[in-house]
Amino acid sequence: MGLDAEEEPLSELRDEEEANGPESSGTLCLHAFSDLTHVSPLVFLYLLKECYIHGSNKATKKFQALQYQVHQVLANKPQPGPASFIVQCLNVLPVFGTYGEGFSHLLISSLRRYFKTSTSETSQEDMCLARRLAATLFLAIVGGIVAYDEKVMVNTLKMFDVGLTNIDEALLSSGSSEVGFASGGGSVFLERYISDLIKSKSFMTAVSLLEHFSLSFPGDAFLQQMVEDRDFVAAEKWAIFMGRPSLCVLVQEYGSRNMLKQAYNVIKKNYLQHEFPDLCYKCKESALKDLAEKACWDVAERQAKGDTQLLEYLVYLAMEAGYIEKVDELCDRYSLKGLPKAQEAEVGFVDKSFLHLKDLAVEEVVWVDEVNGLREATSFLEECKVIGLDCEWKPNYMKGSEPNKVSIMQIGSDTKVFILDLIKLYNDASEVLDSCLSQILQSYKPLKLGYNFQCDIKQLALSYGDLECFKSYEMLLDIQNVFKEATGGLSGLTKKILGVGLNKTRRNSDWEQRPLAQNQLEYAALDAAVLVHIFRHVRDQPPSDSSLETTQWKSHIVSHMDNQKKSKKPKNHSMETSASVI
Structure with missing residues (x-):
């Protein structure tokens, strides 16, 4: 059959046929693939379709098996040759309807694989005929006689290396000279067709054809049009083909629209830093600002690469965010001068812009890193009706590496917040x-409030897998689920409910350092305490229908137990009892 020892894909097809019963397998004749000398493209495609239909595997696996089979049987004397046989198949494939597009990709990829792996060279005669046939097929697709998408058309041209000469010959043989192409031939035909593609905004197809036939007639206006329509991939492909001047025009277009990320990517890929020094610096500043807004200060500092101007800009961003200890840290580390006055000017602005613990009347924040303090915290929290929960861990910016252990856990009421040093308590x-946190997390009282806390509890379980306390919980109300329409995370929700947001600049700070900075402690405590205040708003200030709102937040209370066989009845009864007294 012209197959080597690697017959697994073909055997898979046979197995699929047998699995579908004798009636199904009897309709196929795989033996026909063993010698293609007298097999027409139509019969070949019909057999291929039957193999696909009768396969029981998923589409992707069937496609791969058939691709392997086709690339192997192309050695079995298809007439007039492998390349021209595939083009003939592409010509008749549209009659198979919905199978046409998928099978066209299969045939082209199979032939490409055949060219790479075949030990015998394809004859020059076969390739010349294939080019002529492919050029004729191209005209038929353009004229709407053969229905193919533009991607198949472009792939066919590239696969058979169809040139302008082949298009000229195809036009002459088809009689197209009678409709105005005699003087310009293929060039005029292609320019008109590509112009139509540009008008219809099929930019990638137009660029692919211009590149393939080495045409450059549209000019810089074409580049501008692609950018305006946000087809950046096609715009960059065209600019690279046209050379450095067009790349510079593309960068200028991006810069004028403040599309700094796209501009910087083109600059870096094509070594245009010397042509655009100011824009490069502006792009770097924009990147630092994006990182600062995500609270990725350490990454931003590394990206500054010791550049004084960029570091001063990073200090300014830290001032603007109210991250005063980061300002001091950067100024000390890099000996930056002349910034303290600016720092002082920012402090008042920050104080007015974000919520603080004193605004919530939190009386005490307690750091817990030893057993006695943990037991006292547990006793206090067990007497509360409602508590807020959150946790923090040091970010890990190494791609593919495991996240760091959860460092601290904040648990608090409306007046008092405990910050547990999980790393030290676990080690000591x-x-x-385990016992104390189980008493809190796995009891029906108090009601536990979190914001996307199921993500936190998962991280806690990963960090401390041998502790039972993080494997189940009772009476958890995720505030995020009650306010599904809120944007901007917990800070955005706080601003919506309480009128002022949270300063999240310390979110990605070093939570493993000891002692934590005062601002870190306030940040951590605030995330737990504010949940209780938001809950009060839900409970005490419902919109119009009080009973409906109460039912709504109660319906979001969830429990999770590792042992799914436990009865749900006691939990439902306890949930109702606990919720009713809040």
Whole structure:
């Protein structure tokens, strides 16, 4: 059959046929693939379609098996040759309807694989005929006689290396000279067709054809049009083909629209830094600002690469965000002068822009890193009706690496917040930590509030897998689910409910350093305490229908138990009892 020892894909097809019963497998004749000398393209495609239809595997696996089979049987004397046989198949393939597009990709990819792996060279005669046939097929697709998408058309031209000469010959043989192409031939035909593609905004197809036939007639206006229509991939492909001047025009277009990320990518890829020094610096500043807004200060500092001007800009961003300790840290580390006055000017602005613990009347923040303090915290929290939960861990910016252990856990009421040093407590007294947190998390009282806390509890379980306390929880109300329409995370929700947002600049700070900075402690405590205040708004200030709103937040209370066989009845009864007294 012209197959080598690697017959697994073909055997898969046979197995699929047998699995579908004798009636189904009897309709196929795989033996016909063993010698293609007298097999027409139409019969070949019909057999191929039957193999596909009768396969029981998923579409992708069937496609791969058939691709392997086709590339192998192309060695079995298809007439007049492998390349021209595939073009003939492409010509008749549209009669198979919905199979046409998928099978066209299969045939082209199979032939490409055949060219790469075949030990015998394809004859020059076969390739010349294939080019002529492919050029004729191209005209038929353009004229709407053969229905193919533009991607298949472009792939066919590239696969058979169809040139302008082949288009000229195809036009002459088709009689197209009678309709105005005699003087210009293929060039005029292509320019008109590509102009129509540009008008219809099929930019990538137009660029692919211009590149393939080495045409350059549209000019810079074409580049501008692609940018305006946000087809950046096609615009860059065209600019690279046209050379450095067009790349510079593309960068200028991006810059004028403040599309700094796109501009910088083109500059870096094509080594245009010397042509656009100011724009490069502006792009770097924009990148630092994006990182600062995500609270990725360490990454931003590394990207500054010791550049004084960029570091001063990063200090300004830290001032603007109210991250005063980061300002001090950067100024000290890089000996930046003349910034303290600017820092002082920013402090008042920051104080007015974000919520603080004093605004919530939180009386005490307690750091807990030893057993006695943990037991006292547990006793206090067990007496509360409602508590807020959150946790923090040091970010890990190494791609593909495991996240760091959860460093601290914040648990608090409306007046008092405990910050648990999980790393130290786990190392010193893991059993006590497990017992105390189980008493809090796995009891029906108090009601536990979190914001996307199911993500946090998952991280806690990964960090401390041998502790039972993080494997289940009771009476958790995720505030995020109650306000699904809110944007901007917890800070955005806080601003919506309480009128002022949270300063999240310390979110990605080093939570493993000891002692934590005062601002870090306030940040951590605030995330837990504000949840209680938001809950009060839900409970005490419902919109119009009070009973409906109460039912709504109660319906979001969830529990999670590792042992799914446990009865749900006691939990539902306890949930109702606990919720009713809040």
